[in-house]
Amino acid sequence: MKKNNVYILEDRGLLYVSGYDVKEFLQNIITNDIDAVSENNSCFAGLLSPQGKYLYDFIVVKHKSGYFLDCEKKIIDELYKQLTIYKLRSKVDILNLSNEFVVAALHKDKFLELGNSKDQNGYTTKFREDTILLDPRHNELGARLIINLEKLYLSLKKLNLQSSNVEEYYDLSHSLGVPQIDTKKLQNKLFGIECNFEELRGIDFKKGCYVGQENTARIKHKNKLSKRILPLTLLEGNIDNEILKVNNTEIGKVLINNSKPFALIKIKEKEFEFDKELNCENAKVLFKKPQWLSII
Template sequence: MKATQIAQQLFKSLQLQLHSRSVISVHGRDSAKFLNGLCTQTIPTPQDGGRYAAILSPPGRMLYDTFIYPTSADCFYLDVDSRVSAGVVALCNKYKLRSKVKVEGVEGVGVYWKDEGGVGEQEQEQEQEHHQIASIASMIDPRAPGMGRRILAESRDARDARDEHSAHSTHPEYSRRRYSLGVPEGIDDLWPEKSLPLESNIDYMNGVNFRKGCYVGQELTIRTQHTGVVRKRILPITLQRRQNEGDTPTPPPMTNIYAQLPSLKTPKQVGKLCGTLPNPDGSISGIALLRLEMLVRAPDGLFIRGDSGNDPHWHVQARIPEWWPNDPKLDGVLREAEMGDQTQ
């Protein structure tokens, strides 16, 4: 089979261009050292493949999530939320000081998602062998099993394949996959200057190396990992309208989530909504930042209400993703909540 035919076949298997993501180039002899001081994950070599990471503020809160693709020892591509790509470039230029680094947006290159579920082993090996012919860089998404492959490719080449297979190439499919797995992405889910990396599951999603050297904002993250307890995390949720409430508008990100606890006369605010996506059956899939103890104390008592208290309510059903790693601290939080309820 000719190389051009292999390239065409690969592009035909691309399911979606992620227009919500943009590409930034960081290159120069100091680029790896520079990025190591900026990101929560160790910067990969071309032999390592790509990695997922976060960029934090000096106090240790989330600024941006990013995928890092090395193309050589001193050249990297960053895949970031399109709405903040200019901010990422500005931040990098602020921190580079005298480093021999150039940071700039990349035009004409898109981020693509390929769902590798159901791909045969032989076909997958062939694509892995030849993907460099058709793409600039690619990686298996390390955040959670089932998140597929991310590919950087020239937009003009991949656009034809995307249009040809547009019936199977929609943003909802990618978002639904993320939400079903509880994977946050972009500023709707990871709120700049507000979200904390461990509450956002950056550690569970292979985005933090707790053994690497210094980077901006590391102190709070490292201290929490070694001496603290994470009591809130982003979880996959389903929203259901209460009966006879018609077409209630979907609540926006950062809407408060409440719990009705037997020990309290009034509902308690226990979390905030992140991104959402309507389902054909009228329910809403999404993710939310929630207090973990509520999975025990109020598993069926979570809801969203309007500011006036008279607006229609949504039932909120949350769950722990199956792919989460075994975490004794998480188990401890849930046991503590269960024991607390038994003593009341």
């Protein structure tokens, strides 16, 4: 990312969740602590199955009397339905505002030029009355501006930003080990904690119960985390076959197979190594260890 570039994330959608019971409603179902979300702090969170399997992830941002859920647009209708199922008799309203608001990504240094900003993951402030925040997952992902579509280009002009190819942003996200495209392919294929939610600040292990909390806590506290979702670099061949084998030993499965692939890898398998070319059955691949990932 360059300082004066901006990336219009048209593939992101926004749900707005509000109402008298909204705080309790979200606290009971998402992986992170809604009490930590305020006008000055946003968070990354997930919604898991009762078994602790990954379903959806999103960024939670305070907006007026409710919260924006910034998520991949491809899954927004599913997420809306899932939240409606959990709603029951709660006094909660859920609106899809994707046609009114847009998310734009910009460089961290541009964000820090704002007089009311801080170099703190999730730090949230305003620019011309619109929400802007430093990405809560990883600071190299820069900042996110959530803005009404009608005001977007005037604000970008005032920030002296130039619209750039969004592929640059997603290439960066892939290199950092943060999947954001085709996340539907992860659903029910792995546990939320295997999505690196802890390292990406997406789980609060001190909050009360939430959907999938029991298995998530068990994996964490009994040191049973043996698989991780990792960015895959294809050096040669193809990965159409989702099973990855090295020396006839299965090391993992390709879950997201697009131009920015991710695989669920058995990180404790002796045949697996970071930063080494691995000869699989139909491909030569490489896994670079994300700098934030601590693995013994």
